[in-house]
Amino acid sequence: MLKFYFSPLTSSLATHIALLECGAEYEPCPTLMSKKETRAPAYLAINPNGKVPALVTDSGRVITEVAATLYYLARSFPDAALWPEGDLEAEAEVISWMSFTASTVHGARVGGAEAFAEAFEIANTKFGDQQWAIGRFTIADIHLFRVYWRFRPTMDAPPGTYPALESHHDRMLARPAVQKAMEVENGYG
Numbered sequence: 001m002l003k004f005y006f007s008p009l010t011s012s013l014a015t016h017i018a019l020l021e022c023g024a025e026y027e028p029c030p031t032l033m034s035k036k037e038t039r040a041p042a043y044l045a046i047n048p049n050g051k052v053p054a055l056v057t058d059s060g061r062v063i064t065e066v067a068a069t070l071y072y073l074a075r076s077f078p079d080a081a082l083w084p085e086g087d088l089e090a091e092a093e094v095i096s097w098m099s100f101t102a103s104t105v106h107g108a109r110v111g112g113a114e115a116f117a118e119a120f121e122i123a124n125t126k127f128g129d130q131q132w133a134i135g136r137f138t139i140a141d142i143h144l145f146r147v148y149w150r151f152r153p154t155m156d157a158p159p160g161t162y163p164a165l166e167s168h169h170d171r172m173l174a175r176p177a178v179q180k181a182m183e184v185e186n187g188y189g
Contacts (some may be wrong), residue, residue, distance in 0.1 A: 002026040003056035005046065007033040008185040011106075012053035015069040015148035015166045016185065018139060020177035022077035030188045047061075065124035066146075067098045070139040082139045090134055096141035097133045116155055120148070120162050131171060145172040 004019060004026045008014035010033060019026050031037045031052055038050045047054040047064050055063045055072065063072050074083035084090035105123060108115035123144065127133065132141040148165055149172075159166065172178050 001058065003029055005029045005031045005043070005052055005056075006185070007031055007038065008188040009051045009150075010052055010183070011066050012143050013149075013181060013185060014066050015053040015055060015073070017142050017146070017175075017177050018070050018073045018082065019141070020071050020180050021082060021175075022080040023137040024073065024077060028174065028184070032188070045116045051177065066143060069100055072096070074139045082137070082142075084134065084136070084138060091185040093146060094138050094140045097126075098143055101140070101143045101147050101166045105144070105151075109151060113155060116151055118156070120152075120155070120157075120165060123148070124162040129164070131168070133168075141168065141172065145169065145178070 002019070002024055004012075004015065006016055008030065009098045018118075031043055031054075033052070037043060038047075038052060043054075044050055046056070046062055049064060051064065052068050053064065053066060057063065057072075057108070063069050071083075075085075078085060084094060100123070105116075105119045108119040119167070132138065133144060145168065148169055152165075152169070
């Protein structure tokens with residue numbers, strides 16, 4: 001059984017959503033950043049970065065970083081269809097979205113509201129009129145949702161500023177896995 005180390009409603013929320021989307025059996029291991037548990041020696045022995053998520057596989061290998069845990073889950077549970085297996089262009093598009101979300105959107109936090117506005121505008125344009133990032137639901141949508149959901153409140157943008165992202169956000173909030181992950185994690189907060 002997988003072991004999932006997370007801190008409520010942080011970047012690890014994306015991994016939690018993917019675990020539920022996949023129907024994976026896992027042991028939740030809350031590791032609260034607010035109590036500095038990610039800096040404790042026991043946790044640093046699992047993930048020397050002192051960050052979440054960390055996913056310990058059945059073989060004992062530790063996978064860290066959101067993109068890596070999402071990829072691992074998508075490939076380990078192909079029936080969940082979170083990875084566009086066999087479509088090289090779609091696979092590259094997922095990787096592109098994952099990289100863009102990690103570096104540009106999440107990275108905008110150091111630049112403040114102006115950097116977020118620019119990143120959100122790019123994402124909104126990339127989305128176009130599609131429901132999902134690559135045209136169908138994948139791990140790219142989970143990753144983008146978590147970052148947009150987290151940093152959207154810091155923006156003072158009126159509704160309708162980023163219509164594609166706002167619609168995506170609402171579709172994601174309607175997914176049972178998202179609702180369940182948030183419900184579970186709110187219980188630890």
